[in-house]
Amino acid sequence: MNLLDIEHLRVDLRSRERRGAPRTVIHDVSLTIAPGEAVGVVGESGSGKSMTVKAVMRLLPRRATVGGTLEFRGTSIPAMPGRDLARFRSQLVSMIYQDPRAHINPLRTIGDFLIEGVVASGQMNRAEALEAACTLLRDVGVNDPQRRLSQYPHQLSGGLLQRMMIVMALLPSPELVLADEPTTALDVTVQSEVMAILTEQIRERSVGLLFITHDLDLAAAVTDSLAVMHAGTVVERGPSADIYAAPRHPYTAALLASRPSPTSVARPVSIPGRPVSAFEAGEGCAFASRCPYAIGQCRTERPEPRTAGTRTVACHRSDELEAVLAEGVRA
Amino acid sequence: MTFIAKKLAAGAATVLASSLIIFLALSRAPGDPVALILGPHATNAERAAMSARLGLTDPVLVRYWHWLTDALHGDFGNSLLYRQPVSGLLGPRLMTTLILVGLSALIAVATGVALGIFGGVTPRARPLVSAVTGVGTALPGFVVSSALISIFAVNLAWFPTFGAGHGFFDQLWHLTLPAIALAMSSAAYVAQMTAAAVNDEAGREHVATATGRGLPRSVVLRRHVLRNAAIPVLTVSGLTAASLVAGSVVVESAFGIDGLGSLLVKSVASKDYPVVNAASLVIVIVFVAVMTVLDISQTALDPRLRERA
Ligand SMILES: Nc1ncnc2c1ncn2[C@@H]1O[C@H](COP(=O)(O)OP(=O)(O)OP(=O)(O)O)[C@@H](O)[C@H]1O
Ligand SMILES: [Mg+2]
Numbered sequence: 001m002n003l004l005d006i007e008h009l010r011v012d013l014r015s016r017e018r019r020g021a022p023r024t025v026i027h028d029v030s031l032t033i034a035p036g037e038a039v040g041v042v043g044e045s046g047s048g049k050s051m052t053v054k055a056v057m058r059l060l061p062r063r064a065t066v067g068g069t070l071e072f073r074g075t076s077i078p079a080m081p082g083r084d085l086a087r088f089r090s091q092l093v094s095m096i097y098q099d100p101r102a103h104i105n106p107l108r109t110i111g112d113f114l115i116e117g118v119v120a121s122g123q124m125n126r127a128e129a130l131e132a133a134c135t136l137l138r139d140v141g142v143n144d145p146q147r148r149l150s151q152y153p154h155q156l157s158g159g160l161l162q163r164m165m166i167v168m169a170l171l172p173s174p175e176l177v178l179a180d181e182p183t184t185a186l187d188v189t190v191q192s193e194v195m196a197i198l199t200e201q202i203r204e205r206s207v208g209l210l211f212i213t214h215d216l217d218l219a220a221a222v223t224d225s226l227a228v229m230h231a232g233t234v235v236e237r238g239p240s241a242d243i244y245a246a247p248r249h250p251y252t253a254a255l256l257a258s259r260p261s262p263t264s265v266a267r268p269v270s271i272p273g274r275p276v277s278a279f280e281a282g283e284g285c286a287f288a289s290r291c292p293y294a295i296g297q298c299r300t301e302r303p304e305p306r307t308a309g310t311r312t313v314a315c316h317r318s319d320e321l322e323a324v325l326a327e328g329v330r331a
Numbered sequence: 332m333t334f335i336a337k338k339l340a341a342g343a344a345t346v347l348a349s350s351l352i353i354f355l356a357l358s359r360a361p362g363d364p365v366a367l368i369l370g371p372h373a374t375n376a377e378r379a380a381m382s383a384r385l386g387l388t389d390p391v392l393v394r395y396w397h398w399l400t401d402a403l404h405g406d407f408g409n410s411l412l413y414r415q416p417v418s419g420l421l422g423p424r425l426m427t428t429l430i431l432v433g434l435s436a437l438i439a440v441a442t443g444v445a446l447g448i449f450g451g452v453t454p455r456a457r458p459l460v461s462a463v464t465g466v467g468t469a470l471p472g473f474v475v476s477s478a479l480i481s482i483f484a485v486n487l488a489w490f491p492t493f494g495a496g497h498g499f500f501d502q503l504w505h506l507t508l509p510a511i512a513l514a515m516s517s518a519a520y521v522a523q524m525t526a527a528a529v530n531d532e533a534g535r536e537h538v539a540t541a542t543g544r545g546l547p548r549s550v551v552l553r554r555h556v557l558r559n560a561a562i563p564v565l566t567v568s569g570l571t572a573a574s575l576v577a578g579s580v581v582v583e584s585a586f587g588i589d590g591l592g593s594l595l596v597k598s599v600a601s602k603d604y605p606v607v608n609a610a611s612l613v614i615v616i617v618f619v620a621v622m623t624v625l626d627i628s629q630t631a632l633d634p635r636l637r638e639r640a
Contacts, residue, residue: 057543059543085545086545086547087545088545089542089545090544090545094544095540095544097536097540099536103537103540104540105537105540105559106537106634106635107559107632107634108554116541116544116546117544117545120544120545120547121545152634154634154635168544
């Protein structure tokens with residue numbers, strides 16, 4: 001059974017004003033995570049990546065309405081009663097946030113932050129939790145864990161603080177970790193180090209991972225499969241290596257072409273046009289206005305995701321463009 | 332520990348500096364203490380003798396030094412109007428005003444914080460809370476005083492209409508209505524600020540982290556929302572309590588209470604400068620004491636401040 005099943009997820013936000021029209025922030029997101037699998041979600045800013053994980057954690061704002069199915073090990077997450085939701089959040093799934101400085105209470109010690117969850121859920125008592133935290137801290141390369149436990153967040157560097165977040169996430173031994181751009185807020189010099197620690201710990205424990213990033217290279221390197229999001233929709237999904245080698249959706253191809261290359265000093269070609277949010281997308285394909293291969297049908301009819309082999313692609317022309325797009329990557 | 336010592340030293344320095352400023356300001360103020368003592372019919376020789384006796388011929392800094400050394404021994408000189416030691420006049424009135432302000436601060440902070448938390452955590456009650464606090468802030472103190480007197484003192488006769496009473500419990504009873512009148516707008520203000528602080532803190536990202544970890548709502552509220560909101564709430568409460576010292580003057584006169592405020596008003600009117608001097612200084616001391624306690628407790632609540640201390 002899959003760890004996480006998301007099918008045709010749709011999220012609308014009611015407007016704050018009484019008469020305002022609701023805004024669609026997630027249009028159609030489907031993805032699955034098998035036990036121990038690492039899945040990457042990539043896409044430009046505003047494409048709905050964070051909203052998707054918030055929906056999984058049931059942390060959406062109160063004015064959100066959720067459609068489609070969200071299941072953890074076959075149990076519907078939106079239908080979970082309070083007790084199950086508390087267990088789900090505290091023991092089965094953990095979340096690592098982008099900005100540890102904002103996401104950790106500045107007034108409480110690191111020790112409190114780390115063990116608060118497992119102690120409140122009754123998984124461990126204080127002493128056990130502190131001991132487990134120390135062990136984990138050593139695993140992620142923190143010397144002198146005892147001293148760290150009594151420190152406050154402002155006394156730690158960003159990189160160190162994000163390691164604390166990783167330890168917090170792993171302490172309850174969850175089955176799934178959701179990491180929303182875990183290194184974006186960090187100093188460039190520590191990004192790869194923190195990323196290495198995260199992936200190493202995840203692999204060692206065979207925990208499922210949902211990894212959100214803008215960085216397609218990084219995603220392809222650390223995940224088993226990928227979901228590419230554009231304007232609230234997963235436009236392409238499949239094994240990471242396949243997508244990386246031969247994208248089937250023009251948007252994926254454009255993302256691959258636009259990333260800065262480490263070996264060349266040439267400026268990357270950015271995707272023409274501005275990122276579109278889900279609520280701005282009209283009737284047709286949301287990418288049509290920016291797509292070099294768009295035809296009339298693309299502007300009038302929204303492409304449904306179609307599965308062929310291991311890949312699912314939402315593009316009217318994905319079959320005919322297969323060769324062209326693959327060629328673009330090699331060039 | 333050294334931090335507390337530092338804060339206390341800073342407070343003492345503030346009081347000392349204020350005492351000098353008050354002294355200098357009053358030495359320039361219009362009005363002649365010699366004339367006040369001797370009356371209009373004294374001869375020039377008598378005036379000169381009295382001036383010398385009062386030490387008025389000395390340079391002002393020398394006079395300040397004499398005043399300061401006496402004051403440190405509890406001697407603030409004699410009132411020109413009442414012809415008795417200032418300390419004797421001040422003592423009981425200070426007690427009255429401290430009870431009034433203390434009681435009032437207690438009422439303002441307790442009801443303000445309770446109402447504010449209620450409004451902050453229950454979105455549906457927020458319009459009601461802001462209506463109540465809006466009215467509370469808008470009502471002038473003397474209107475509240477008159478209403479309280481006519482309802483609870485005259486019609487229901489639960490409380491006395493006038494005076495400050497004798498002995499601690501009698502004073503408490505006498506000062507309850509004045510304290511409520513004084514506390515009203517401050518309570519409303521504290522409530523508004525508390526509701527805003529709780530609301531702000533509840534929207535912080537780290538609160539989402541705590542909720543996402545499956546912590547019970549009550550725990551999230553206590554450890555992450557209210558705990559963090561306590562810092563701004565404490566600041567507002569402290570400043571409000573300090574402002575009540577100034578507000579007490581109006582309420583004391585509305586309820587005919589012979590406190591520090593009314594003494595100060597009376598002494599200023601009659602140019603009784605030794606009393607004005609001492610009373611102003613006492614008010615500064617009360618203010619500085621409140622601010623020092625506020626500073627120390629803020630640092631106790633916020634680890635980020637502890638570092639710098
Ligand atoms: N609180 C909110 N109220 C209204 N709209 C929101 C809110 N939060 C996000 N949105 C909208 O939802 C859409 C998806 O946002 P989301 O944060 O999921 O994007 P993202 O893919 O995570 O982007 P980023 O890479 O910048 O983190 C965006 O169009 C955004 O404007
Ligand atoms: Mg995001």
